[in-house]
Each structure stands twice: as structure tokens, then as C-alpha cells.
Amino acid sequence: EAQVTQNPRYLITVTGKKLTVTCSQNMNHEYMSWYRQDPGLGLRQIYYSMNVEVTDKGDVPEGYKVSRKEKRNFPLILESPSPNQTSLYFCASSLGGDTQYFGPGTRLTVL
Amino acid sequence: QKEVEQNSGPLSVPEGAIASLNCTYSDRGSQSFFWYRQYSGKSPELIMFIYSNGDKEDGRFTAQLNKASQYVSLLIRDSQPSDSATYLCAVKVVDSSYKLIFGSGTRLLVRP
Numbered sequence: 514e515a516q517v518t519q520n521p522r523y524l525i526t527v528t529g530k531k532l533t534v535t536c537s538q539n540m541n542h543e544y545m546s547w548y549r550q551d552p553g554l555g556l557r558q559i560y561y562s563m564n565v566e567v568t569d570k571g572d573v574p575e576g577y578k579v580s581r582k583e584k585r586n587f588p589l590i591l592e593s594p595s596p597n598q599t600s601l602y603f604c605a606s607s608l609g610g611d612t613q614y615f616g617p618g619t620r621l622t623v624l
Numbered sequence: 625q626k627e628v629e630q631n632s633g634p635l636s637v638p639e640g641a642i643a644s645l646n647c648t649y650s651d652r653g654s655q656s657f658f659w660y661r662q663y664s665g666k667s668p669e670l671i672m673f674i675y676s677n678g679d680k681e682d683g684r685f686t687a688q689l690n691k692a693s694q695y696v697s698l699l700i701r702d703s704q705p706s707d708s709a710t711y712l713c714a715v716k717v718v719d720s721s722y723k724l725i726f727g728s729g730t731r732l733l734v735r736p
Contacts, residue, residue, distance in 0.1 A: 544722045553632070555728035556668070556712065563722055571723065603667055607722070611656060615667035 515540045517616035519604050525622045526594060534589045534619050536604030542614075544607040545587040546571070547579065549600040550618075556603070562587055594623040626651045628715050630727035638735050643700040645730050647713030650694070656716035657689060657696045662729065663709045671711075672698070703734045 517538045526532055538545065546561040548571075558571030562581040576598055578590040587606075591598060604616040627650040637643045645659075656675055660668035674680045674687040674696065686699040696715075700707055710729040717723040 546722065546724075548726075553728055556714075556726035558723060558725075561722050569723075572725070611658070611673060611716070612670050613724070615669070618667050 515614070517604055517606050517614050519602075519616040519619050521619060522617060523620050525624065527624050528595055529593050532591050532594060532621075534591075534602060534604075534621070536587045536589065536616060537585050538587075538606040538614070539585065540606060540608070540614065541584065542606035542608050543584070544609075544613075545581065546605045546607075546613070547577070547587070547589045548603045548605065549573065549598075550603060551600050559589070559602075594621075596623050599623050626715075626717060626725050628713055628725050628727040630711075630713055630730045632728060633731040634733045635730055636733045636735060637703050639703060639705060641703050641734075643703045643707065643732055643734070645698040645700075645711050645713075645732065647696045647698075647727055648694055649696070649713075649715045649725075651715065651718055651725075652691075652694060653718040654691075654694075654715045655718070657687070658714040658716075658724070659685075659687060659696075659698045660712040660714060660726075661709045662712060668712055700732075703732075705734045705736050708732055708734045 547559040548556045560579040562568045602619045605613040607613045662668040672687045688697045712729045713727040
């Protein structure tokens with residue numbers, strides 16, 4: 514089954530404790546992206562990647578890192594999480610940059 | 625700052641009616657426009673995309689684009705309670721191959 518998977522789905526952590534949210538797709542898509550969704554603000558792009566080792570900043574990259582060492586994986590790293598990074602995070606992938614397939618989401622709470 | 629604006633709603637329509645969802649965007653050079661549906665607690669899923677001025681129909685859904693007015697809309701005919709969801713408008717940034725700006729979404733409620 515073609516899908517985008519994210520782990521964990523739910524995470525509660527404390528300020529400053531490094532964490533990684535994994536994202537994997539099995540559709541051989543070149544493009545992958547991370548979004549955060551907050552009430553009233555909609556989906557905002559954090560980082561995106563056009564291919565292995567090629568990444569670029571979205572609209573809200575501060576406090577986040579990404580890497581794309583393999584085509585299928587695009588982890589999101591929060592080196593020192595803060596409460597304002599409490600949000601719902603979505604990973605998405607796309608073959609040609611238009612039709613995006615979203616993962617199930619990761620709900621992160623930073624205390 | 626490129627922006628995509630939507631009325632947050634909720635837009636309430638009776639079952640069987642036409643639901644009209646609207647979106648305006650600030651970047652005059654935008655060429656690619658998308659409508660996503662998001663059920664509560666779920667991830668967004670693509671409903672339609674449109675690139676050219678005019679109408680594009682797919683089943684009960686029609687996307688309408690007016691680049692001169694910087695306006696894109698989604699019509700849902702014969703609305704069903706299962707259409708109740710939040711509808712997100714997205715616009716591809718002109719100078720990027722893979723950067724989308726999303727609106728904050730319009731919540732649609734279809735009353736049985």
C-alpha cells in the first residue's frame with residue numbers, strides 16, 4: 514500500500530530534550546516536506562526537500578533541522594524543543610511537486 | 625509576505641445544496657492552485673488542482689479560477705453530511721518548484 518508513515522504519532526516531552534520525528538514514504542517520491550498545523554494559522558511549511566541531500570527552508574524553519582540521506586526518509590529534528598513548538602506536524606511527499614500525500618500526523622507537546 | 629486567505633466559517637448548508645468555498649491569494653504570478661479536504665483529526669487529502677482560468681469539474685466538485693481577481697473557489701454540488709470537513713486552499717509559490725502556501729481553511733458543515 515502506498516503511504517507516508519510518521520513516528521511517533523503522539524509525543525509529550527520537556528523543554529530542551531532533543532527529539533526526532535521520523536517520516537518515510539514507499540512511493541519513490543522525490544519531493545518531501547514537513548508542515549506544522551496550528552489553530553487559526555493553517556498549515557505552514559517548515560522545510561522541504563527536492564531530492565537526496567537537497568533541502569530548503571519553508572516559512573517557519575527556526576528551531577528545526579532536517580536531513581535527506583535516503584530518498585524514502587525525511588526526519589525532522591528538534592535539537593532543543595520549546596513550548597512554542599507544541600503543534601500538529603505533518604510530513605508529505607510528492608512525485609512532481611504538486612499532488613502531495615500527507616502522513617497521519619504527529620501531535621507534539623513540549624512542556 | 626505571500627498570503628492565502630480563506631473565511632474560517634463554519635459554512636453551514638443543508639444536505640443537497642451547493643456549498644461554495646472561496647480563497648484569495650496575494651501573489652499575482654501564482655500558477656498552481658489546490659484544494660485539500662481535512663476531516664477532524666485526519667491528514668489533508670487532495671481534492672482538486674487547477675492551473676488555468678475558468679472551471680474544472682470532477683464529479684460533484686468544481687474548481688473555479690480567476691487569476692485577474694486572484695480568486696479561486698470550490699463548489700460542491702449535492703452536498704452530503706460526509707462532506708463536512710475543513711477545506712484548505714493552497715497556492716504554489718511562483719519562484720519555487722515545491723513550496724506551497726496554505727490558507728487557514730474553511731470549515732464546512734452539511735446539515736442532514
